[in-house]
Amino acid sequence: MTAPYHCHEITPNQVELSSGEQISTRTVICTGGNAPHPIIKDLAIPHDRGRILVDATFKVTGSTNLWALGDATLVPDVTGGELCPPTAQYAIRQGWHGAHNIVATLRGNPIRDFQFKGLGQWRQSKNIVEWQKIVDGKSQDFSLDSSGAGST
Numbered sequence: 665m666t667a668p669y670h671c672h673e674i675t676p677n678q679v680e681l682s683s684g685e686q687i688s689t690r691t692v693i694c695t696g697g698n699a700p701h702p703i704i705k706d707l708a709i710p711h712d713r714g715r716i717l718v719d720a721t722f723k724v725t726g727s728t729n730l731w732a733l734g735d736a737t738l739v740p741d742v743t744g745g746e747l748c749p750p751t752a753q754y755a756i757r758q759g760w761h762g763a764h765n766i767v768a769t770l771r772g773n774p775i776r777d778f779q780f781k782g783l784g785q786w787r788q789s790k791n792i793v794e795w796q797k798i799v800d801g802k803s804q805d806f807s808l809d810s811s812g813a814g815s816t
Contacts, residue, residue, distance in 0.1 A: 700736040720777035
């Protein structure tokens, strides 16, 4: 798909583009890049790679009561020592956790670091779509080839 068209509707049997074109399908795999808004680099707060620097509680680095979360932030992953990826499975949990920490702060209660291991990730190699899930430090794979046949 190329600009200026975008996906208008996805049903079990087709994808309709904003141009009105309909594409018959049995499988839709959606991928999309994300980037924080360019305005972040102009804000007077710590940032790196276009994202706001926060600690594991979502407080902006060096602040007391300024919070940020979501795709626009670099959130430390306290379970793995790296950064949390800007994906929906993290963002949903970050939203709830961030709200909890803000309310806890307003009530004078302790706040907690965000901790989430992730549920796995999709990857595509050659003509195979694979799902990888990490369970107790062991990788479990499920593959779906171009015919729709699955294997583990």
